[in-house]
Amino acid sequence: MFLQSRRHFFQKGFVGGAVLVFCSGRLFGAVSTMQTIQVLQEDLFGNTTNAPTPQEVRAQSYLAMILQHSRVSQKQKEFIRNGIQWLNEEALEMFHKSYVALAKQQREAVLQSVTDSRWGESFVHAIFAYLFEAMLGDPIYGINTDESGWKWLQHHPGLPRPKKAVL
Amino acid sequence: MIYDVCVIGSGAGGSPIAYELSNAGFNVVVLEKGKEYTEADFTKDELAVSRRDIYTPLLKDEKHIIIDRAEDGTLTRYDGEEYSWSFWNGSMVGGSSNLMSGYFHRLKPNDFRLKSVYGAIEGANVVDWPIRYEDLEPYYTKVEEVVGVSGKVTPHKFAEPRSTSEFPYTSLEENGVTQWFDKACEHLKLSSIATPRAVLPSAALGRNGCSYSNFCGSYGCATGAKGNARAALLKRCKAKIITEAFVYKLDSDASKVTQAHYYDTTLNSHTIKARIFVLAAQAIESCRLLLNSKNEHFANGMANNNNQVGKNLIFSAGGTGQGRFHFEKLTPQQQKILMEPGVFFNRSLQDWYEYEHEGKRYKGGTIDFLFEHANIIPRVMRELYDENGRIMWGEALQQKIHKSITTSRVLTFEVFNDWLPSDHCYVGVDEKVQDKYGVNVGVIHLYSHPHDLKVGKTLAQQARKVLEMMGADEIRSNISASPPPNLVAGGCRFGNDAKTSVLDKNCKAHELENLYVTDASFMPTGGSVPYTWSIYANSFRVAHKLLQTLRKRRV
Numbered sequence: 001m002f003l004q005s006r007r008h009f010f011q012k013g014f015v016g017g018a019v020l021v022f023c024s025g026r027l028f029g030a031v032s033t034m035q036t037i038q039v040l041q042e043d044l045f046g047n048t049t050n051a052p053t054p055q056e057v058r059a060q061s062y063l064a065m066i067l068q069h070s071r072v073s074q075k076q077k078e079f080i081r082n083g084i085q086w087l088n089e090e091a092l093e094m095f096h097k098s099y100v101a102l103a104k105q106q107r108e109a110v111l112q113s114v115t116d117s118r119w120g121e122s123f124v125h126a127i128f129a130y131l132f133e134a135m136l137g138d139p140i141y142g143i144n145t146d147e148s149g150w151k152w153l154q155h156h157p158g159l160p161r162p163k164k165a166v167l
Numbered sequence: 168m169i170y171d172v173c174v175i176g177s178g179a180g181g182s183p184i185a186y187e188l189s190n191a192g193f194n195v196v197v198l199e200k201g202k203e204y205t206e207a208d209f210t211k212d213e214l215a216v217s218r219r220d221i222y223t224p225l226l227k228d229e230k231h232i233i234i235d236r237a238e239d240g241t242l243t244r245y246d247g248e249e250y251s252w253s254f255w256n257g258s259m260v261g262g263s264s265n266l267m268s269g270y271f272h273r274l275k276p277n278d279f280r281l282k283s284v285y286g287a288i289e290g291a292n293v294v295d296w297p298i299r300y301e302d303l304e305p306y307y308t309k310v311e312e313v314v315g316v317s318g319k320v321t322p323h324k325f326a327e328p329r330s331t332s333e334f335p336y337t338s339l340e341e342n343g344v345t346q347w348f349d350k351a352c353e354h355l356k357l358s359s360i361a362t363p364r365a366v367l368p369s370a371a372l373g374r375n376g377c378s379y380s381n382f383c384g385s386y387g388c389a390t391g392a393k394g395n396a397r398a399a400l401l402k403r404c405k406a407k408i409i410t411e412a413f414v415y416k417l418d419s420d421a422s423k424v425t426q427a428h429y430y431d432t433t434l435n436s437h438t439i440k441a442r443i444f445v446l447a448a449q450a451i452e453s454c455r456l457l458l459n460s461k462n463e464h465f466a467n468g469m470a471n472n473n474n475q476v477g478k479n480l481i482f483s484a485g486g487t488g489q490g491r492f493h494f495e496k497l498t499p500q501q502q503k504i505l506m507e508p509g510v511f512f513n514r515s516l517q518d519w520y521e522y523e524h525e526g527k528r529y530k531g532g533t534i535d536f537l538f539e540h541a542n543i544i545p546r547v548m549r550e551l552y553d554e555n556g557r558i559m560w561g562e563a564l565q566q567k568i569h570k571s572i573t574t575s576r577v578l579t580f581e582v583f584n585d586w587l588p589s590d591h592c593y594v595g596v597d598e599k600v601q602d603k604y605g606v607n608v609g610v611i612h613l614y615s616h617p618h619d620l621k622v623g624k625t626l627a628q629q630a631r632k633v634l635e636m637m638g639a640d641e642i643r644s645n646i647s648a649s650p651p652p653n654l655v656a657g658g659c660r661f662g663n664d665a666k667t668s669v670l671d672k673n674c675k676a677h678e679l680e681n682l683y684v685t686d687a688s689f690m691p692t693g694g695s696v697p698y699t700w701s702i703y704a705n706s707f708r709v710a711h712k713l714l715q716t717l718r719k720r721r722v
């Protein structure tokens with residue numbers, strides 16, 4: 001199970017770190033990427049009792065792990081990192097605060113605004129892709145806890161299921 | 168040591184040669200670029216197999232350059248790595264046949280005589296084959312028996328002649344929705360065909376029967392039921408297989424290939440000598456290897472003094488479509504039938520394999536119907552957009568996903584028609600870009616003849632009518648000029664004239680005495696079906712010729 005063995009990465013990997021964000025051309029400061037991702041995932045998927053939450057399926061740590069993987073291109077890794085930066089810059093332009101510091105309604109407005117642009121839509125699409133990988137991939141990867149994602153959608157996984165994590 | 172035969176590439180094209188010749192007592196070595204996986208290694212790990220593509224090379228290590236030609240002649244260059252455009256299909260012992268779905272169709276007699284029957288088409292290099300259907304028929308039958316093809320013979324107006332009355336293996340278990348399909352076809356006066364599959368319904372040939380794992384295409388088979396080249400052939404013969412051996416160059420004198428060079432994983436180079444070389448690295452890579460094998464006798468690449476290697480590359484033309492069945496319109500019993508996992512929806516239509524339009528006779532094609540792939544992540548991702556095409560999020564999205572996945576199911580169709588060969592669709596080699604081995608990468612020049620789109624759209628319209636009659640909603644189709652990388656052929660077409668073909672009718676290079684090519688590159692036209700049954704059959708045919716040659720030599 002690779003999530004456990006790679007915990008150390010959360011402190012030093014690029015998603016585990018921070019991004020510098022600028023507002024109107026001036027440096028605002030550093031923003032934690034993992035915090036942004038955690039809040040963004042919850043905003044995007046919603047938090048209801050009908051479905052597992054991103055946190056329950058460990059979507060945040062999965063994203064951090066998969067963005068280290070050799071089979072995810074450098075371009076994709078940079079895109080996610082830049083996306084976090086742009087999202088925060090949009091939050092600063094609109095409300096003078098970083099994304100995580102905003103109220104729910106303000107974050108909603110930021111999401112509406114960024115998804116009007118192509119990069120914003122692609123960024124949200126990419127965040128969803130990794131979120132659903134965590135929710136619907138095999139629990140052998142330390143995700144989809146108690147198969148809660150599969151149960152939510154009454155999904156029958158293919159057999160045989162993986163006996164070891166190969167990624 | 169000098170082997171009798173060296174086979175390069177262990178997939179559907181190479182394995183029948185290895186099987187037949189090694190079982191006949193000849194000393195055969197197979198050089199395969201990928202690793203060996205066994206049944207025990209194959210699982211339905213969606214993240215690893217379908218999201219991270221573990222069975223194909225990383226594009227940063229190995230890629231293609233793609234040059235796309237638009238209808239107005241404009242060329243656009245794409246770097247495969249930059250655009251994540253992959254033409255790799257399965258690098259492993261058994262090749263991409265491990266990952267196929269095994270929808271199997273034979274070619275029809277007229278596919279061997281496309282030019283004579285339907286005439287020339289401007290801008291396309293349509294030719295007749297140098298062999299007839301009758302020459303290949305015994306080998307189609309052999310594949311049914313040795314590789315294992317299950318099905319039920321359905322008489323219809325374009326059914327090809329068979330030397331046996333039935334398939335050796337009975338049809339696989341089917342989802343009850345096939346009955347809705349059959350009824351719709353009856354209304355529309357169409358012949359519903361039970362699609363033959365290279366899948367064993369029960370234990371036979373030393374392999375297990377299908378477990379209806381619900382994840383067939385793109386995944387390796389854990390039971391051995393799928394008729395992939397490894398389980399069906401390589402495991403049942405004495406050929407020596409060298410894995411992780413990337414062949415990068417062939418040497419020759421004026422008339423014979425003398426040796427093959429390969430790199431192992433540590434980039435050490437090795438040499439294999441053999442009396443006969445059989446190349447089957449899949450169409451694009453076979454052409455690339457020949458083009459990269461230049462010497463004083465073959466300045467343009469091996470077997471390429473007539474500049475034919477790489478020419479007339481083809482794919483399967485057509486596209487896909489779908490319709491959705493919603494619970495709202497169904498009884499509880501029908502809902503249950505619809506959602507039954509595992510069992511297959513094996514149905515095809517060939518009523519328009521040939522058709523007339525405004526008094527003109529057209530070559531049409533095949534339509535396969537199947538439930539959409541069970542992979543859950545793409546099915547969920549498709550729900551991200553609302554009816555105005557805007558990306559959604561939050562609770563509304565959650566509800567949309569849940570409703571769609573749990574109370575409806577998508578039936579898809581795949582259209583297969585001829586991709587007309589032309590001067591603009593071919594394989595070359597990039598002068599500068601190299602892969603991780605330091606070998607020049609292949610360049611895929613793409614061009615799809617407008618005629619292909621026309622035919623594909625005609626077929627898709629007919630398929631949509633069937634879905635409508637079945638009561639499906641949200642019916643749509645997408646016929647496009649984009650090539651399916653897993654259905655590729657041509658590039659070393661066979662023919663009687665050495666000036667216009669690379670191989671003779673027995674798939675031996677015109678220009679060399681001991682070089683054969685047995686993947687789909689030999690095909691001058693592709694027919695209107697997926698290729699693998701024909702690749703297997705032709706390779707068994709060539710194996711038969713090779714056996715005769717080798718036995719004569721032995722005497």
Ligand SMILES: Cc1cc2nc3c(=O)[nH]c(=O)nc-3n(C[C@H](O)[C@H](O)[C@H](O)COP(=O)(O)OP(=O)(O)OC[C@H]3O[C@@H](n4cnc5c(N)ncnc54)[C@H](O)[C@@H]3O)c2cc1C
Binds near residue numbers: 175178687699
């Ligand atoms: C997901 C999927 C679904 C499919 N479904 C169907 C279907 O339903 N019906 C159907 O008819 N067909 C289907 N196919 C297509 C089918 O798999 C191919 O037509 C068939 O396997 C092609 O045979 P081949 O011998 O040309 O290539 P492959 O079977 O791919 O074998 C080529 C082998 O050569 C090796 N190789 C390449 N270069 C080198 C080198 N330089 N040195 C050494 N080795 C090398 C490769 O690693 C590979 O193992 C499907 C394919 C895929 C990927």
Ligand code: SF4
Binds near residue numbers: 378379387392
């Ligand atoms: S067991 Fe059956 S369904 Fe599963 S991969 Fe093998 S042939 Fe396909």
